[in-house]
Amino acid sequence: MNALHIESLHYGVDGQPILRGIDLSLAPGEFAALIGPNGAGKTTLLHCIAGVVSPDSGYIRIGGADLQSEPLQAKRGLGLSIDPSRLPPVLSVRECLKLFADARGLPAIPPSTLALCEALALTPVLDRWLGQCSLGTRQKVGIALGLLGEPSLLVLDEPLNGLDPPSAYALKEHLRHLCGEHGTTVLLATHSLDIAERFINRAMLMVDGRLHRDWSRQQLDAIRAHPDRSLEREMVEAMA
Ligand SMILES: Nc1ncnc2c1ncn2[C@@H]1O[C@H](COP(=O)(O)OP(=O)(O)OP(=O)(O)O)[C@@H](O)[C@H]1O
Numbered sequence: 001m002n003a004l005h006i007e008s009l010h011y012g013v014d015g016q017p018i019l020r021g022i023d024l025s026l027a028p029g030e031f032a033a034l035i036g037p038n039g040a041g042k043t044t045l046l047h048c049i050a051g052v053v054s055p056d057s058g059y060i061r062i063g064g065a066d067l068q069s070e071p072l073q074a075k076r077g078l079g080l081s082i083d084p085s086r087l088p089p090v091l092s093v094r095e096c097l098k099l100f101a102d103a104r105g106l107p108a109i110p111p112s113t114l115a116l117c118e119a120l121a122l123t124p125v126l127d128r129w130l131g132q133c134s135l136g137t138r139q140k141v142g143i144a145l146g147l148l149g150e151p152s153l154l155v156l157d158e159p160l161n162g163l164d165p166p167s168a169y170a171l172k173e174h175l176r177h178l179c180g181e182h183g184t185t186v187l188l189a190t191h192s193l194d195i196a197e198r199f200i201n202r203a204m205l206m207v208d209g210r211l212h213r214d215w216s217r218q219q220l221d222a223i224r225a226h227p228d229r230s231l232e233r234e235m236v237e238a239m240a
Helices: 042-049 071-076 094-103 111-119 135-147 165-183 217-225 232-237
Strands: 004-013 016-026 029-035 057-062 079-081 154-155 185-189 202-207 210-215
Touching: 004 042, 004 071, 016 042, 029 042, 029 165, 042 057, 042 154, 042 185, 057 071, 071 079, 071 111, 079 135, 094 111, 094 135, 094 154, 111 165, 135 154, 135 165, 135 185, 165 185, 202 217, 202 232, 210 232
Parallel strands: 029 185, 029 202, 079 154, 154 185
Antiparallel strands: 004 016, 004 057, 202 210
16 A cells, blocks of 8 residues: 555645646655756645645545545544744743643653754754754754654755754654664655755656656666766756
């Protein structure tokens, strides 16, 4: 069964089409990047998958459950990184993690989340108010919240933005471990092609609300192995 299956997805605002017929399937354990120019529709697609906005037509199935007709079952397996601007400023990092653990039905902040916090250098700020944390720190908290409870499908919007290099490295290694060892599926939207191309095993180029090009694991391996090729260059050529 696919971790994510999308068919003929359309979405628009005020009569303006934003997503123009998306078909996409991700298998368990796939580590996929959604790339593309500004305004292509990447965030909108992630918001449709997370149920933040409802598509005008089409289907989204998460782990076999239809997002529209079985939303609770579909969202049970989904983790979404939280935008740092939406974190409550008057809660401490620990209180916020605890709140999300409660919402997932967990008795406490799971050890795996505390281990991720340690890897992301969040441990020293666990008792600091979110309103007093830097943007990069809140970005890390938003990621830790999305990963809490080890959901089987992770949807991350620009997770590497604002992360210092050691934290970005720790996050990539953590995600790679989740995909490889736990069969977690990751879909992340990113502009950090130079970083992403080294660890993803699938890349999809979105242009003007459509998936324009898809690179498989084998094609990415060939790009990595060639001294003159890069995903950045492939993307520019695909858009020419
Ligand atoms: N609520 C909204 N109302 C009107 N237009 C919107 C709304 N949300 C998104 N759009 C438009 O939809 C298009 C796609 O936006 P989206 O944020 O999904 O793109 P993106 O690929 O994530 O871009 P970026 O790389 O810049 O983050 C843009 O033209 C944007 O202006």
